[in-house]
Each structure stands twice: as structure tokens, then as C-alpha cells.
Amino acid sequence: MAHATQISAQVSASAKALLDEYSAVSGIKKSRIVEDALWFYVCSRQELPESAIVPARLVVSERGAAAVEQRLAQPPQATSALARLMRTLESPDED
């Protein structure tokens, strides 16, 4: 590793255990794993920007939870606009 320098970082115990275990199993030095992982991470973020990723977890506030709960407990009737919209799938041939 040309021009190597030292870094220090606080990581979770599980991340440290993963690093130790992978290094022991693969025989690759921890410094090499960290360096490669960093490059992979930065390159992947450049390849796929933040704006292209859909967050998979929506955390609702208490107010939001109450609204969802109410809708699930008493689902609203389909509005006429929704019924019309779904019918657009039934005649796909012509505008």
C-alpha cells in the first residue's frame, strides 16, 4: 500500500466482529478489507445517487399512525374518481 497512513474510527461491536471474522476466514488483512470496502461504498454511491433510492421504511408519527389505523379499521368506500381510474385498465386499445 503506497503512501499508507493510519486512521481510527468508532464502529459498532458487530461491525468489528464482522471485520475480525472475515479477515480470519479470508486471510485478507483488515486494513485491505477496510480500504476495499470504502472504495466499493463510495463508488456505489456515485453510481446510484441518493435520489434514486426509495427508502424502504416509512416511520409514521403518532398522528400518522392513528390516521392509518382508522383507514384500515374502516376502509373508505371507493370514490367515483378511483372507480373511473381503475376502469381505464379495462379498455387498453384506444385513446
Next chain:
Amino acid sequence: MAKPAIRRLLAGDDSSAFRCGDPEYDLFLQRYAGQNQDRLFVGTTYAALDGPRVVGYVTVAVCQIDREDIPRQARPGLPRYPLPVLRLARLAVDEAFQGRGLGGRLAAYAFAVALEVRAAAGCIGVVVDALPTRVGFYADLGFIELDLASGHSPIRPQPVAMFLPLSSVAAAQR
């Protein structure tokens, strides 16, 4: 004029000329939608096609609704486990095809996909990331605004997250 057919985006589909009026949506389709779908499996895009040309698209992803971590005694109501939903994250129509109802058909197609997901794997509702100018359209369909603590769309200007239970969509199909 024949309506554009809607189906899952394929690698050979031509999106090079797609222009919806927002370059960020054009770029997503042309550069990231395919890899999100076929390499990372984090979202699926359904394309409306005029011949080989993509003239509209809708991107959906399986997500979950969870509630803020609050004291257990104050948590009646919503179950503690996450609720699976289909998130309609992006919808765009080429400028030449705008005003013909294609956006609505793409939304309806995504809702029909959500019903299939419900039958195949479980799904309780649809969440749309509605552009601020489209909030009224989704409200007319029965959607309500979701008060999110986190998990907002990264798109700018920030869309409004809105929710509709799938039982309403199923009722609309009867």
C-alpha cells in the same frame, strides 16, 4: 390512436428521447431504473410504450410502514409489527403524451400490481409520493396525507406521502 401498452421495463426499451419536463425524472429512467430493477432488486419500473419508445413510467417498491418508537403503554391501535405497502415512488409521462390520461393509467396499473402483491405476499395499502401539484388528484381517489417521522422521498421538491388501503382499490374493481 392506440393507447401505449404498459408492461415491466425491459433492457431493450428505448428511453433515450424521454422528456417529461423534469430532467431528474428523465435521468432516473434513462440511467437508474434498469439497475434498480434488474441488478439491485430495490424497485420495479412499469413502462408505457409507443412502439419501442418509452413514453411514460411508474416505479414501485415494496416498503413497510412502522410507527415511531414510543412507550408501549401509549401504543394501542396499529400493530407493533411493520405493515407492508407498495410505494409508488415515481410517475412521469413524456411531454408529447401528457394530457391524455396516461398518468392515470400508470397509477391504476401500479394499484393493480399492489393487489397482486397483496395476493402473493401480503400488502395492506399503497403509498404514493405525490408531487405537491398532484395532491388533489390523489385526495380525490381517497388517499390521505401520511404524517411521516422518517422515510421521506429523496426527490426535490419533496413529494407528499399519501396512503390508501388496498381494500378501497379492490372495491373499486368490483
